[in-house]
Amino acid sequence: VNNDDVKLIGAWASPYVMRPRVALNIKSVDYEFLQEQFGSKSELLLKSNPVHKKIPVLLHNGKPICESSIIVEYIDEVWSSSPSILPSDPHNRALARFWAAYLDEKWFPNVRAAPRAATEEAKSAAEVAVEMEGAYGETSRGGDFFGGDKIGVVDIAFGSMLGSARAIQVRVGVKLLDEEKTPGLVKWAEKFSADPAVKDVLPETEKLVEFAKLLSAKFKAAAAS
Ligand code: GSH
Incomplete structure (x- = not known):
């Protein structure tokens, strides 16, 4: 292109x-x-x-x-002539930016802290997920994505953390998206992960788990020396 x-x-x-x-x-x-x-x-x-x-x-x-x-x-x-990532309507655009900023502020730090400080932090990540379930219902307008029928800026902001969320579930058993509390997001996560723009760049969970183990071993070695 x-x-x-x-x-x-x-x-x-x-x-x-x-x-x-x-x-x-x-x-x-x-x-x-x-x-x-x-x-x-x-x-x-x-x-x-x-x-x-x-x-x-x-x-x-x-x-x-x-x-x-x-x-x-x-x-x-x-690259404005290809499918757009931000909504063109100013109000929808503002809403999308609001949720993307919310994720940066609340979701990322809590997901990252979840393995270390299991209970409290994981609880707040799960609360953020419930908030996002509501946002999904409002902004998707019956489509599969936060951006409606195609991936938008909120899908990208949220979906980029799916690998880490899955790796944390494997490592410490904390489930950040669950069928009962966030059924829409569970479905969304599947669709997002399978999208042609995503599937080759979303790291495999097992690879991330291996990588996280390697990192924590390095940190421990550094702390002990
Ligand atoms: N707010 C930044 C963004 O959205 O680009 C965060 C980027 C970030 O934290 N990157 C990490 C990094 O470069 C890798 S996931 N860490 C190295 C460091 O903190 O020195």
Whole structure:
């Protein structure tokens, strides 16, 4: 689709990195995936995101764009002729941004903390899920996705954490999406995971579980030395 030079600095296991990867897939944009090695930061990353030094960073014709949600919106604006990711109606657009921001603020931190501080944190992640079940009912308007009949910005923001949520369920037995409390989201998660724009970039649960074990072993070794 594009003659532009598009590179993405990231890592396969990172939920934040999954966001721009799904967005680029929706737009059928080819890109080079530059993977960071765990535990070290490349010169290119440090130069491209000197403020946060975090992945993902999109390099579009050499110009860096940082922060996953901002990158997703940028991709939607630049490749505007392909399926849109943000709703065109201003009110729906504001609503979608509201839920994407809510997920960043409440869902990500609680999911990430769930394995360490099992009960309290997992409870708040589960409460956020119930809130999202309501949002799904309101914004999907009978479609499969938060964006209606196609994947939108809220699907991308929420869905990028599915791998981690599943890995946590395997590792510590905490179920963040469940049939009883969030039946809509269970169905949504299946549809999202199977979508052509998603299925190749959503990490397999077993691989994430292995990766998490490796990380915690490294942390323990570092703490003991
Ligand atoms: N708010 C950022 C975004 O949405 O892009 C968060 C990105 C983020 O936390 N990235 C992690 C990272 O680069 C990887 S999942 N961590 C390395 C570090 O914190 O030094």
